[in-house]
Amino acid sequence: MRMKLRMRTVEKKVNTTQFDLHGDSPPMKSFYPNTKLVCSLPFGTEEIILNISDEPFADGDVFMAFPPVPFYKELKTTVRYEHRVEIRGKDRRAANTPELPMTLVYVNKSHLEDEFIAARKPIYLGMSPVGESVEGGEGQPGTDDLDLDSEIVRTDALAVFDAFLRESVRPQEGGRLTSRQIWPLWAERCGNNPNDRVIEGVRYADVARRVRAVFGVTAAKFPTRINGSLQRYWSDYAI
Secondary structure (H helix, E strand, O other), X not given: OEEEEEEEEEEEOOOEEEEEXXXXXXXXXXXXXXXXXXXXXXXXXXXXXXXXXXXXXXXXXXXXEOOOEOEEEEOOXXXXXXXXXXXXOEEEEOOOOOOOOOOEEEXXXXXXXXXXXXXXXXXXEEEEEOOOOEEOOEEOOOOOOOOOOOHHHHHHHHHHHHHHHHHHOEEEEEEEEOHHHHHHHHHHHHOOOOOOOEEOOEEOOHHHHHHHHHHOOOOOOOOEEEOOEEEOOXXXXXX
C-alpha cells in the first residue's frame, strides 16, 4: 500500500503543526508533525505531500521519512499507531520532539489491508514539497515541466522500463541488488547521464516500486552498507 496525499497547514502550535487533507474520504483526518521540524524544512509548508506506506521508503521516494510509527490498537473504524515509552513505571505515549516528530496516527481501516492490520506492522510516513521530486534528502528539480502529464506517456514509459528490468535483472544466490545499481544501466541504455533523476519518462523513485511490481519481491527490512553507503536492497538478485 502506498498513498500520496496533498495536505495544507491548518494551525501551528508550540509543539505540533496540524495539517488537514484535501478531498473526500481521506485515509486519515489530520497529521500532526513536530512544529520545530516543520519550521526547519527548506521549503514552504502551507501545502505538502504526505506519503503513507506499509513498507519502508526507498531512496528518493520522499524528502523526509519519519521513524516508523508502531501499531498500538485496532479500533472500530481506524487503526491507532503510536510511539510508547515507560515513564515512572507507566506506559505512556512518547513526547513529540524533533527527533521523534510523529508520535500518534489514526488511519482509516478502509484504506488498509486486513492482513496488514492483523500482522500489527508499523505505518510509514514521509513528507515532500508539492510539485517536486526528491532524492536522498535534497530537493530536486520539479517534474511538472516535463511531458509526463499524459497517463498514456507515463504508462508506456514504465512498460519499457519493466521490460528492461526483466532483461537485466537475474536471480543470484547471495546477491544484493540496489536501485543505485539499476539506475546507471538504465541511463546507459537510454544514452543519458546517470545523475539525471528522470530518464525517458521514468523517475529514479520509480525503480524500487517497479522492481517490487515486476518480481514480487520486498526489499530487506533494514539497510546495509553497500559500496560505501547505507542502502536497502533485494536479496538474491543481481544485475
